[in-house]
Amino acid sequence: MIKTLASRIWAFFKSFQLTIVLLALLMLLVVFCTLAQVELGTAGAVNAYMRSFFVWHQFSFLSFPVPTFPGGGLVGLMLTLNLIAKTLDIQRSWAKAGMWLVHAGLVILFAGEFVAGLMQVDTNMSIEVGQTVNYVQSYKNMELAVIDTTDPTWDEVYSVPDTLLSKGGTIAIPGTPITLNVKRYFPNAELSNLGAGGQPSGATAGIGPNVAIVERPTVTNDNEMNMGSVLVEPIAGGHSYGIWLASMALGAPQSFTHEGHTYSLSMRLRRQYLPYSFTLKQFRHDVYPGTDIPKNFSSLVQVVNPSQKESREVLIYMNQPLRYEGKTFYQASFGKNDTLSVLSVVENPGWLLPYVSCVLVSLGLLVHFAIVLRRSLKRRQDKKEG
Amino acid sequence: MLKTSTPPHRSLPFLQKASLLAGAGFLALAVGCNRDQVSHFRVPKEAPTAGSPMAAMGEAPAGMPLAEGDMPAPPRPSGQGSLKWSLPKGWSEATGEGMRYATFKSPVAGRNEATVVVLPGPAGGELANVNRWRGQIGLGPIDEAALAAARVVVKTKAGALNVYDFTSEGQTKSRMVAGLISTPDGNTWFLKLTGDAGPVAKAKPDFMRILESLRLD
Numbered sequence: 001m002i003k004t005l006a007s008r009i010w011a012f013f014k015s016f017q018l019t020i021v022l023l024a025l026l027m028l029l030v031v032f033c034t035l036a037q038v039e040l041g042t043a044g045a046v047n048a049y050m051r052s053f054f055v056w057h058q059f060s061f062l063s064f065p066v067p068t069f070p071g072g073g074l075v076g077l078m079l080t081l082n083l084i085a086k087t088l089d090i091q092r093s094w095a096k097a098g099m100w101l102v103h104a105g106l107v108i109l110f111a112g113e114f115v116a117g118l119m120q121v122d123t124n125m126s127i128e129v130g131q132t133v134n135y136v137q138s139y140k141n142m143e144l145a146v147i148d149t150t151d152p153t154w155d156e157v158y159s160v161p162d163t164l165l166s167k168g169g170t171i172a173i174p175g176t177p178i179t180l181n182v183k184r185y186f187p188n189a190e191l192s193n194l195g196a197g198g199q200p201s202g203a204t205a206g207i208g209p210n211v212a213i214v215e216r217p218t219v220t221n222d223n224e225m226n227m228g229s230v231l232v233e234p235i236a237g238g239h240s241y242g243i244w245l246a247s248m249a250l251g252a253p254q255s256f257t258h259e260g261h262t263y264s265l266s267m268r269l270r271r272q273y274l275p276y277s278f279t280l281k282q283f284r285h286d287v288y289p290g291t292d293i294p295k296n297f298s299s300l301v302q303v304v305n306p307s308q309k310e311s312r313e314v315l316i317y318m319n320q321p322l323r324y325e326g327k328t329f330y331q332a333s334f335g336k337n338d339t340l341s342v343l344s345v346v347e348n349p350g351w352l353l354p355y356v357s358c359v360l361v362s363l364g365l366l367v368h369f370a371i372v373l374r375r376s377l378k379r380r381q382d383k384k385e386g
Numbered sequence: 387m388l389k390t391s392t393p394p395h396r397s398l399p400f401l402q403k404a405s406l407l408a409g410a411g412f413l414a415l416a417v418g419c420n421r422d423q424v425s426h427f428r429v430p431k432e433a434p435t436a437g438s439p440m441a442a443m444g445e446a447p448a449g450m451p452l453a454e455g456d457m458p459a460p461p462r463p464s465g466q467g468s469l470k471w472s473l474p475k476g477w478s479e480a481t482g483e484g485m486r487y488a489t490f491k492s493p494v495a496g497r498n499e500a501t502v503v504v505l506p507g508p509a510g511g512e513l514a515n516v517n518r519w520r521g522q523i524g525l526g527p528i529d530e531a532a533l534a535a536a537r538v539v540v541k542t543k544a545g546a547l548n549v550y551d552f553t554s555e556g557q558t559k560s561r562m563v564a565g566l567i568s569t570p571d572g573n574t575w576f577l578k579l580t581g582d583a584g585p586v587a588k589a590k591p592d593f594m595r596i597l598e599s600l601r602l603d
Contacts, residue, residue, distance in 0.1 A: 130526070134429065149431075157427045164422040173424055193487075273427040336524035337556030 014085035022079045029055075029072055043122075043140070044220025051117045053077075073117065080110040095375075098368025105360030108353050115350030123272060124332065125343045127280040127301070134277040136327075136345045140220075142228040143270040144246055146173055146180070147253070150261045161270060162187070165230050178263065181233040183243055188216045188226040191249040202231055205242030206254035206265075213245070228267055234258075276305035276325065281313065283341045285334060297331050299341040316343065468504075469544055469567075469575055472599040474592040487575075490596070492589040498581030500593055504573050512566065515576070516550055519564055523554040523580075540594070543601035544569065551590075559583035563590055565597050 012018060033049035040048060049055055050072030056065040070078075087103035090096050123136035144165055148156035158173045165171075165185045172179045183202065191211050194200060198212035208231070218226050229247035233240055236258040244254060246267040253266035282300040287293055298317035303310065303324065316322050321330040328351075332344035473479060476493035490500035516536075517527040528536065540547045549565040561583040566576050579586055579593040 128521075128524075153431060155429050155431055157429055159425045159427070161422050161424075164424070167422075171424065175426060273429055336522075337554045337558060337560060339524035339556065 010085065013081055014089055015082075018078070018082050019086075022075050022082065025070060025075050026072070026079070029069075029075065032069070033072075039221075041221035041223075043222065047220070073114075076110060076113060076117075080107060080114070083107055083110065095371055098364045098366070098371055101364025101367055102361050103364075105357045105364055108360060109357035112350045112353030112357060115353060116348050119350065120346065120348040121272075123345045123347070125278065125329065125345055127278060127299075127341055127343070128336065129280050129283055129339045129341075132277050132279040132304075135271045135273045137268075137272070138270040140226065141270040142226070142248060142267060144180075144230055144232065145253075145264075145266050145268055145271075146176075146178065146234075147264045147266075148176065148261050149255070149264055157271075157273070159271065162228055165228075176261075176263075177236045177258065179235045181235060183231040183233060185231075186213065186215050186227075186229040186247075188218045189229040189247065189249070190214045190216050190227065191229065191247055201245045203243050203245040205256070206244045207250065208243070208245030211245060211250075213247075230267060232265070234263070234265070274325075275307055276303060276310075278303055278329075278343075280341055283334060283338055285338045297334060297341075299331055299343065468603045469502075469569065470601050470603050471596050474595050477592060477596070490593075492579075492585075492592065494585045494589040496582055496585030496588075498579065498585035498589050500577065500579045500589075500596070503576045503578075505576070512548065515566065516564075519550070519562055519578070520552055523552060523560040523562055524556065525552055525554060540565065540597050542567070542598060547597055547600060549594075549597065553583050561586040563593060567600065569602065 029049055032055070033045050036045040036049060039045075048071075052071035053073040054067035054071045055069040057068040058065045083103060083106055087100070087107065090099050090103065123138055125133055125136045127133045142162040144160040144162075146158040146160065148158075156175075158176065160171055160173075160180065162185075165182055166187065168182045168185065170179050170181050191201075191213055192198070194210050194212045199214065201208045201211045201213040203209050203211070213229060216227075225248070227247060227249040229245065229249065231243055231245055233243045234256065235241070239258075241256045241258070244256075244265055246254070246265045248267050248269075250267070253264040255262050255264040257263075279302040280299055281302055284296065284298045284300075285294065286296040288295050296317060298315055300313060300315050301322075303312055303314055303322075305311075305325075314322050316329055316331050318331055321328050323329075326347055326349070328346045328348075330344045330346070331341070333342035334340060335342065473490065478491045480489045480491065486501050487504045488502040490502075492498055492500065513528075513530060513533050516533055520527060536550050536552075538549045538551070540549050545567060547565045547567040549563065551563045552561065554560040559582070560580070562578060562580045563586065564576065564578040564580075566574055568574050577597060579589060581589075
């Protein structure tokens with residue numbers, strides 16, 4: 001009975017019909033995802049349709065979202081399993097070596113997309129001419145930065161990601177006596193001066209008591225930004241320092257002092273500090289003579305990496321990124337009258353996998369062709385001799 | 387005659403195949419699990435303009451407009467201590483949204499806008515604010531001596547107003563005319579006219595008349 005069920009499941013996973021259905025679903029997903037970009041923006045649509053296991057929809061008559069279509073993650077996973085099942089069913093003989101290689105290459109290609117989807121980190125680095133920057137920051141993800149600013153030369157930065165804030169409850173800050181009690185997290189909010197009839201933010205310390213806050217639906221469009229805001233109560237040594245409002249809409253950090261240590265609180269785009277720094281020495285924005293049409297953007301940066309005892313100049317320009325320490329830095333944008341350069345930074349641990357896949361598939365096809373050719377020549381020879 | 391023999395079917399045993407398949411599935415799911423935790427970094431102190439929250443907001447995604455919320459939320463002053471002004475012909479006023487106290491629309495075509503922001507206390511000081519403004523149009527910071535040289539004092543009924551006028555470098559020049567004044571209730575008021583250099587130059591005489599008309603409520 002169990003064996004029958006297991007072999008049925010096995011037959012399902014290796015069936016060619018499943019491949020056809022999954023490929024059809026994938027085509028539909030591509031169409032839906034393309035259309036959804038109008039409303040959600042590129043990143044929003046790709047996350048909702050491709051890099052998720054289900055496509056969720058919020059119906060007006062329900063209070064919770066429900067899955068309405070398999071997402072790219074699920075279809076991709078099923079396709080990979082389908083491919084693996086098919087591969088495992090191939091005979092283990094030299095005659096099938098080429099097929100093994102081709103299938104292994106395809107599995108690696110699928111795995112590469114999974115690695116990219118789940119582990120690729122897209123960030124950016126904005127540097128002004130003459131400025132030195134040692135971090136990259138996220139486009140959308142936020143963090144509550146709790147910074148011990150006491151030391152005159154160093155800052156101790158404790159980063160609480162927005163995903164953790166959204167869970168609420170208490171968050172201990174390791175290495176400090178502080179525990180944050182998250183009263184409320186707003187993924188997106190609009191702040192304004194507290195006027196008559198306004199809704200107070202609920203903060204009791206800092207600038208929060210003078211601010212009105214209204215929750216807004218989150219935005220995913222490329223040109224819009226969520227103003228993530230949080231009401232937190234820092235508690236240290238059994239003493240509450242009041243409820244503070246930290247928000248992306250509030251630029252200046254606010255601070256409190258506990259036992260001689262000054263801690264500032266600020267909501268900002270999530271940063272990843274690097275063991276090296278970039279100094280922008282020059283930014284060029286060349287145009288075709290007599291027009292405003294851009295011809296070239298380039299950033300001349302000084303890369304300083306003390307751990308490698310390295311200090312060198314690198315020119316990053318269009319289609320000529322810098323690959324450094326697992327990250328790729330592309331010239332992406334500029335601003336502030338050509339004194340600010342924005343580098344798009346991509347970190348994909350699986351960037352080599354598509355190349356490995358291509359090599360394996362090509363090799364597999366060649367091997368398979370050679371084997372079939374040899375067999376066919378042998379048959380012809382046999383016929384002659386026979 | 388030589389005969390080619392068919393190789394025996396030697397695919398993997400069923401259990402081995404099933405466990406390999408299940409393993410691949412679990413591995414894919416495990417990769418997707420991402421733990422959220424507080425992380426710690428020890429970093430050198432940043433220069434005032436470098437990567438301040440204001441800069442982070444304004445610079446972040448390519449093509450995003452600079453967020454206006456580069457200041458702490460001010461308490462909205464009312465009654466005694468708040469400033470009043472008179473608008474020249476053709477100018478209109480809208481109540482501020484978000485962190486702004488008020489926004490003025492000038493009749494001059496092109497990119498230009500005047501805003502009023504009020505903050506409690508000295509709001510970081512005059513030099514820090516002037517350098518922050520200069521940073522917004524891509525100019526480097528200046529020191530106290532240069533600040534004094536750049537300052538133009540406008541006498542108003544509300545007291546002396548310090549006005550600065552900066553124009554950026556580069557192909558598209560930006561210009562900022564900004565004044566700041568402290569009121570007796572301890573607040574600092576910032577009145578800024580910003581935009582492209584051409585329209586700002588046209589709107590400046592009227593904006594200066596607004597500044598000269600300042601008085602206490």
